Amino acid sequence: MVKEQASRWLSAARISPTALYTGQVWQANGRSIPELQSIPASALHMALAPSMFVSRSFGGPTLEDFLLARHDLIDHHLTEMIESKKITQVIEIAAGLSPRGSRFVERYGDRITYIETDLPGMVAQKKKLLAQRLRVCPNHHVKVVDAFADHGAHSLNGLVGLLDPSKGLAIITEGLLNYFDRDSVLDLWARISKTLSKFKQGAYLSDIHLQAQNADPLAQAFVAGLGIFVRGKVHLHFETAGHLQLAMESLGLACQVHRPSDFADQIPACAGKGADFCRVLFAQPASAVK
Numbered sequence: 001m002v003k004e005q006a007s008r009w010l011s012a013a014r015i016s017p018t019a020l021y022t023g024q025v026w027q028a029n030g031r032s033i034p035e036l037q038s039i040p041a042s043a044l045h046m047a048l049a050p051s052m053f054v055s056r057s058f059g060g061p062t063l064e065d066f067l068l069a070r071h072d073l074i075d076h077h078l079t080e081m082i083e084s085k086k087i088t089q090v091i092e093i094a095a096g097l098s099p100r101g102s103r104f105v106e107r108y109g110d111r112i113t114y115i116e117t118d119l120p121g122m123v124a125q126k127k128k129l130l131a132q133r134l135r136v137c138p139n140h141h142v143k144v145v146d147a148f149a150d151h152g153a154h155s156l157n158g159l160v161g162l163l164d165p166s167k168g169l170a171i172i173t174e175g176l177l178n179y180f181d182r183d184s185v186l187d188l189w190a191r192i193s194k195t196l197s198k199f200k201q202g203a204y205l206s207d208i209h210l211q212a213q214n215a216d217p218l219a220q221a222f223v224a225g226l227g228i229f230v231r232g233k234v235h236l237h238f239e240t241a242g243h244l245q246l247a248m249e250s251l252g253l254a255c256q257v258h259r260p261s262d263f264a265d266q267i268p269a270c271a272g273k274g275a276d277f278c279r280v281l282f283a284q285p286a287s288a289v290k
Helices: 002-009 012-028 039-057 063-083 100-111 120-129 131-136 156-160 182-196 217-230 241-249
Strands: 089-093 113-118 140-144 169-173 202-208 253-258 279-285
Touching (some): 063 279, 100 140, 120 140, 131 140, 182 202, 241 279
Parallel strands (some): 089 113, 113 140, 169 202
């Protein structure tokens, strides 16, 4: 039932508004690539600009605050792992219009293998947009994957069968977890934990919204507004970072939970007013950190 619900919820109709808006935030702030420009995304970004301006004018948060903070902090951790040669393979689940794969392949060339995954509609669109890049970068792939499937070519298990277990693997989910209920998230984490355990080194990077940092009236209003924007409930699965860590430990993952503002000196985007509305988690197989 969990997998059926997750697959049903992960639909273009549900995710597309945030995929478009987030894609344009990356474009407008120099994080993206020209091929991923979109007229609908630009129009949606412009439509929300007045409300973002009002919030910022009164010292409040904006969607861009935590979208940029989480993106840059995930990039920061991934860069460190690649530079240290711990990770040479990356899978980004539900990548949408994320430019991360293109940017990292541009930077590291054949030192890494980068696989972006999504459902068939988004994959077809992105393959078309990135056709020229994919032709000249054999280590950059865009593939169909249902992260909640147990078996088959389009499952996470089927995908990693194409990778080298003697090398390190990082799995990324950005802007995904809070669309799903707790059982669906735990199901996904269990699958990720099992996958990473097959590799010489493994790491999982994601953002997540917790109850504790979204408890004040302003934050609650913000989360409610976000729910309207994505046309569905925004799930806050865990009260604190400690509760999240215990849940991941039960699945064999040792997890650090990072507050973006703690990285403000290193990453300018992490100094935004609303940067701490989310947390960025960095997890590894527990056996690897003992």
